[in-house]
Amino acid sequence: MLQFKLVMSIETNDIKVISFDVEGTMVTTGFSAAIWFEMIPQRYARRYGLDFDEATKRIRQEYDSVGDRQLEWYDVQYWFTRFDLGRADIAMEELQDRVIYYPETKEVLNRLARDYKLSVASGSPRPFLKHLLRDIEHHFSDVFSSTSDFKQVKTADFYKHICRRMGVEPRQIVHVGDNRQFDFLEPAGAGICAFHLDREGKSNDPASLRDLAQLADLLNGR
Numbered sequence: 001m002l003q004f005k006l007v008m009s010i011e012t013n014d015i016k017v018i019s020f021d022v023e024g025t026m027v028t029t030g031f032s033a034a035i036w037f038e039m040i041p042q043r044y045a046r047r048y049g050l051d052f053d054e055a056t057k058r059i060r061q062e063y064d065s066v067g068d069r070q071l072e073w074y075d076v077q078y079w080f081t082r083f084d085l086g087r088a089d090i091a092m093e094e095l096q097d098r099v100i101y102y103p104e105t106k107e108v109l110n111r112l113a114r115d116y117k118l119s120v121a122s123g124s125p126r127p128f129l130k131h132l133l134r135d136i137e138h139h140f141s142d143v144f145s146s147t148s149d150f151k152q153v154k155t156a157d158f159y160k161h162i163c164r165r166m167g168v169e170p171r172q173i174v175h176v177g178d179n180r181q182f183d184f185l186e187p188a189g190a191g192i193c194a195f196h197l198d199r200e201g202k203s204n205d206p207a208s209l210r211d212l213a214q215l216a217d218l219l220n221g222r
């Protein structure tokens with residue numbers, strides 16, 4: 001019943017753009033985790049003559065001392081400079097093979113690209129997006145990073161901004177992502193038709209999607 005209602009609400013709208021979150025939605029979080037919790041502690045351990053566990057402990061304390069409300073927290077070069085580890089961009093290139101797309105991602109993008117403009121609305125900073133989107137970037141007409149472009153997390157205001165930038169009304173966009181707050185409640189607050197992607201089935205909400213293929217089925221079935 002709920003799925004039926006969703007399809008009907010999509011049908012009555014004039015959907016032009018499908019907007020995607022990146023990490024946890026199209027790409028696993030493995031690349032970022034490898035940067036923050038493997039590469040940085042490894043280099044820190046080498047630089048200061050510590051073992052990996054001690055380096056990890058110190059680095060976590062350092063991360064916590066800044067906290068995720070400060071923009072520096074998201075800035076990988078800030079940490080490389082703070083720890084005297086050299087250039088982050090070169091180090092990140094070494095981990096390119098840790099970028100893993102979910103199994104259905106590329107097929108879904110191919111399917112949806114036939115009927116819609118596709119865009120990215122991510123909280124990941126641009127230096128990460130450069131790697132995370134490398135194989136799929138050609139599908140997207142616009143890529144927005146809330147932290148790099150707007151210095152904020154993904155709020156309803158951020159979503160209103162990106163609608164204006166793309167020259168579409170919020171009701172003409174469908175957004176999908178795995179964070180209930182930033183990918184569902186905030187875009188919905190901006191008037192966007194949003195879908196929460198719950199890959200692990202943790203949410204009780206029957207409107208949550210289990211993978212991106214379900215979204216493509218809903219949209220192609222209009």
Ligand SMILES: [Mg+2]
Nearest residue numbers: 021023024178
């Ligand atoms: Mg995400």
